[in-house]
Amino acid sequence: MWDLDINNTAYQEFPERFIAHYTSLAETTDKFLSERVSKLTLILIPVFLFLVFKYVIPKIKEIVVGNSIITIVLNILKMIPGLHILVRILLKSKYKELYEAMAGFLLEKRENVFEVLPDRPIAIEKLKKRIDEIQESQYEKYANGLHSGSIYGSEDKKFNQRIEHAMEKFSNANTFDLDIHKGVAHMNADVANSAKKLFNGDDDTHCIITTGGTESILCSLAAYKLMGKKERGINKPNIVFYDTAHAAFPKGCFFFGIEPRMVKTKDKSYTSPEPFRPYIDSNTVAIIASGCNYAHGGIDDVTAFGKMALEYGIGLHVDNCLGGFCNCFGDEIVDDMFPFDFRTPGVTTISADTHKYGYGPKGNSCCLIRPKKLFDALKYTSIDHSGVPFTMDHFGDFRSGAILAGTWAAMFSLGYSGYVEKVRKIHEETLKVRKFVDQHPDLKLYGPNNSLNMVCFDGINVNPIKVSLKLKELYDWKLSECQYPCVVHLLVSDSNVEKMDKFIKDLSEVTDLIRQEPDGYKASDYQKLYGASQQITDASIMGDLLYVVLDSCYSTTKDDLMVSFNTLH
Ligand SMILES: Cc1ncc(COP(=O)(O)O)c(C=O)c1O
Numbered sequence: 001m002w003d004l005d006i007n008n009t010a011y012q013e014f015p016e017r018f019i020a021h022y023t024s025l026a027e028t029t030d031k032f033l034s035e036r037v038s039k040l041t042l043i044l045i046p047v048f049l050f051l052v053f054k055y056v057i058p059k060i061k062e063i064v065v066g067n068s069i070i071t072i073v074l075n076i077l078k079m080i081p082g083l084h085i086l087v088r089i090l091l092k093s094k095y096k097e098l099y100e101a102m103a104g105f106l107l108e109k110r111e112n113v114f115e116v117l118p119d120r121p122i123a124i125e126k127l128k129k130r131i132d133e134i135q136e137s138q139y140e141k142y143a144n145g146l147h148s149g150s151i152y153g154s155e156d157k158k159f160n161q162r163i164e165h166a167m168e169k170f171s172n173a174n175t176f177d178l179d180i181h182k183g184v185a186h187m188n189a190d191v192a193n194s195a196k197k198l199f200n201g202d203d204d205t206h207c208i209i210t211t212g213g214t215e216s217i218l219c220s221l222a223a224y225k226l227m228g229k230k231e232r233g234i235n236k237p238n239i240v241f242y243d244t245a246h247a248a249f250p251k252g253c254f255f256f257g258i259e260p261r262m263v264k265t266k267d268k269s270y271t272s273p274e275p276f277r278p279y280i281d282s283n284t285v286a287i288i289a290s291g292c293n294y295a296h297g298g299i300d301d302v303t304a305f306g307k308m309a310l311e312y313g314i315g316l317h318v319d320n321c322l323g324g325f326c327n328c329f330g331d332e333i334v335d336d337m338f339p340f341d342f343r344t345p346g347v348t349t350i351s352a353d354t355h356k357y358g359y360g361p362k363g364n365s366c367c368l369i370r371p372k373k374l375f376d377a378l379k380y381t382s383i384d385h386s387g388v389p390f391t392m393d394h395f396g397d398f399r400s401g402a403i404l405a406g407t408w409a410a411m412f413s414l415g416y417s418g419y420v421e422k423v424r425k426i427h428e429e430t431l432k433v434r435k436f437v438d439q440h441p442d443l444k445l446y447g448p449n450n451s452l453n454m455v456c457f458d459g460i461n462v463n464p465i466k467v468s469l470k471l472k473e474l475y476d477w478k479l480s481e482c483q484y485p486c487v488v489h490l491l492v493s494d495s496n497v498e499k500m501d502k503f504i505k506d507l508s509e510v511t512d513l514i515r516q517e518p519d520g521y522k523a524s525d526y527q528k529l530y531g532a533s534q535q536i537t538d539a540s541i542m543g544d545l546l547y548v549v550l551d552s553c554y555s556t557t558k559d560d561l562m563v564s565f566n567t568l569h
Pocket residue numbers: 211212213214215246248290292293294319321322323353365
């Protein structure tokens with residue numbers, strides 16, 4: 001054992017030495033911690049700021065910007081766990097009101113409902129009568145040409161008879177079995193190749209015939225995604241587009257796992273793509289331009305879009321679904337036609353609908369692709385299933401012979417000069433309506449109004465939606481009411497072009513009426529439903545409501561509809 005010598009100076013100095021050691025240790029620890037903490041802080045602060053800018057600020061913006069106080073409160077409540085159920089309960093009466101509106105609208109005059117096959121055949125005369133009744137009830141209001149974009153076909157009986165004749169001849173045909181349906185395949189090729197020339201495609205351009213504008217857009221998006229993966233190794237592709245682009249773009253993104261980057265247009269005018277820059281990154285596969293867009297009829301600055309696409313080495317889709325079959329005859333009609341087709345460098349895909357201004361039957365559109373290797377990315381071949389080997393370049397079924405034959409008949413019976421004549425007339429009437437709106441003290445043109453075929457207007461002293469509703473109430477006009485912002489558009493087409501003088505007269509009268517009695521209108525059931533988006537700006541609430549619309553289209557009774565309504569909660 002050791003003896004302790006308490007006289008030893010080491011023991012005597014112990015307290016001082018201990019304190020000195022302790023102080024030095026504390027200082028070292030402090031220094032160590034403060035260094036670490038400051039380093040940690042240096043890392044944490046940017047991460048924190050990044051999260052705030054990336055998630056918190058956009059979320060706050062989403063909740064607050066452009067929303068009413070009620071929507072803001074509802075949105076905040078929905079974010080609190082458990083409270084979203086309360087929101088549902090609060091909104092139940094609103095849903096119910098809208099559901100009633102839907103029932104009123106859809107089930108009104110619904111007669112002779114078939115929910116199962118009849119046991120015996122329905123006699124031919126009875127069947128024909130029923131078909132005529134359904135057709136007449138549907139056309140009762142709008143065969144008079146007092147509409148916008150609901151019907152694109154021509155009112156020319158002889159022209160329609162040619163289409164009907166062709167459709168009847170090929171009602172059973174399709175493009176599947178080329179051995180049997182070679183003629184349909186030829187018509188398919190004629191329509192595709194003519195469209196390719198009309199949009200100034202070159203030898204490296206291909207045209208796929210699809211079932212409509214949406215499928216043409218979906219084909220383009222799929223091609224961009226597949227090429228992005230193949231050539232640039234992109235696993236998380238995104239596309240950048242304005243909020244004026246058609247809903248088929250976000251829809252395609254939804255189906256194909258593409259990130260939709262929607263940019264809000266500031267003034268909804270003749271749009272430059274400059275605001276896209278912060279949204280484009282190494283995963284961007286394409287940008288989108290409209291020529292023209294559905295809501296306001298604006299044709300985007302396709303030249304500038306093309307330059308941007310080339311600069312970033314990405315695709316550019318120009319959506320010509322609505323305007324295309326007017327635009328491609330535009331050079332014959334106006335001196336300063338906006339670029340919209342493959343003549344603009346950088347354009348890689350175009351959608352253009354023959355079932356709109358091409359005057360063919362519903363169910364046909366063109367998806368034009370350049371270069372062909374982009375089209376190659378879409379080709380799908382199946383060789384190992386138990387049926388026959390087959391190949392496909394689009395999503396839908398093999399093309400219907402009737403629709404192809406009808407489209408073929410429409411295009412080739414009109415010919416180039418036939419289309420030019422129609423577009424000239426349509427454009428003249430469009431300009432006439434535009435001039436009237438422009439000179440009216442209570443109305444104003446909205447957006448660039450640079451398309452050949454659409455007039456979009458807002459009100460100065462009047463609510464344009466009220467004007468539209470009153471036009472419907474008094475004169476049966478059915479215009480298109482748009483939501484962001486509340487403006488109204490009129491598409492001038494072959495089926496209403498003769499009615500533009502009447503439109504100007506009716507619009508003038510109704511605008512005066514609305515100015516004098518600003519609150520004197522009652523929304524129809526249909527309007528209540530679609531106008532609902534003016535009051536319910538929260539997308540998820542509106543989304544739920546739209547699901548009811550989808551379900552209700554198959555409902556034959558109010559009880560059926562109620563089932564769908566109840567599943568919402
Ligand atoms: C500009 C635009 N793009 C695409 C589409 C989609 O076309 P579809 O209804 O044939 O699918 C439309 C339809 O109105 C449109 O106006």
